[in-house]
Amino acid sequence: MSTAVELRRVGKSFTSTRDRRTEHVFENFSLTVEPGELVALVGASGTGKSTLLHMVAGLERPDTGEVAGAGVDGARRRLGMVFQQPRLLDWLSVRANVEIALRSAGLDPALADAALRDVGLAEYADKYPSVLSGGQRQRVAVARAFAIDPAVVLLDEPFSALDELTGRRLRLLLQDLWTRQSRVGLLVTHSPAEAVLLADRVLVLAGRPARVVREYRVDLPRPRAPEDPELFDLQRRVVADLL
Numbered sequence: 001m002s003t004a005v006e007l008r009r010v011g012k013s014f015t016s017t018r019d020r021r022t023e024h025v026f027e028n029f030s031l032t033v034e035p036g037e038l039v040a041l042v043g044a045s046g047t048g049k050s051t052l053l054h055m056v057a058g059l060e061r062p063d064t065g066e067v068a069g070a071g072v073d074g075a076r077r078r079l080g081m082v083f084q085q086p087r088l089l090d091w092l093s094v095r096a097n098v099e100i101a102l103r104s105a106g107l108d109p110a111l112a113d114a115a116l117r118d119v120g121l122a123e124y125a126d127k128y129p130s131v132l133s134g135g136q137r138q139r140v141a142v143a144r145a146f147a148i149d150p151a152v153v154l155l156d157e158p159f160s161a162l163d164e165l166t167g168r169r170l171r172l173l174l175q176d177l178w179t180r181q182s183r184v185g186l187l188v189t190h191s192p193a194e195a196v197l198l199a200d201r202v203l204v205l206a207g208r209p210a211r212v213v214r215e216y217r218v219d220l221p222r223p224r225a226p227e228d229p230e231l232f233d234l235q236r237r238v239v240a241d242l243l
């Protein structure tokens, strides 16, 4: 089985325009995500988690090394992305927001309704994003990402802007989607609870250049319950790594 996403000895630096200082965010960094695997990345602010995701998406280029994955290896694999903010087009209906993604992936826009049904928003298809709650808007973003039958799903703090209960519902929704249609994914999160609930592997990143300082495999079958004591125990260990 070929790997789904691979970073090989990647280097990435940024030079500040203010003081010309160069930050070596990654040096010789390697990471493999296997088919069907969801890998969570946790770590202190500024470690490089979003940069890593952007390199996989092809939004940033590594200075050295190679990234094989959606958007960057010429295979034109479909990429679904969910950001902290839903990033919807406010002048289009909810359905049209999903249709645009389908069209640009070369798929039938009629698939939008099924995608909206999957996230519990079938009745909102004709509404505009401005009349939806924050949680509903993020559901549309999830529908848009999953509608295109993505080869890789990249999630950059997808639920961190939501209140706790809404975030919990959305996590369970994501878990439900993942259980029904196993994907390959990377999840950047500041929430250890979210990481252990959703991921197959949790990587703790730290340092400059960034390194994986700890790795946890979450072998519990899905669907998982957020209150599962085993998850809570794992979560405590991840928190301890981050403190």
Ligand SMILES: Nc1ncnc2c1ncn2[C@@H]1O[C@H](COP(=O)(O)OP(=O)(O)OP(=O)(O)O)[C@@H](O)[C@H]1O
Pocket: 014, 015, 023, 025, 043, 044, 045, 046, 047, 048, 049, 050, 051, 052
């Ligand atoms: N386009 C850029 N130009 C200059 N510096 C950048 C750029 N993108 C990221 N950086 C720097 O690279 C480092 C890593 O940033 P990144 O956003 O990847 O971290 P992060 O772990 O995702 O942080 P957070 O958890 O706060 O989102 C930071 O020091 C940041 O300032």
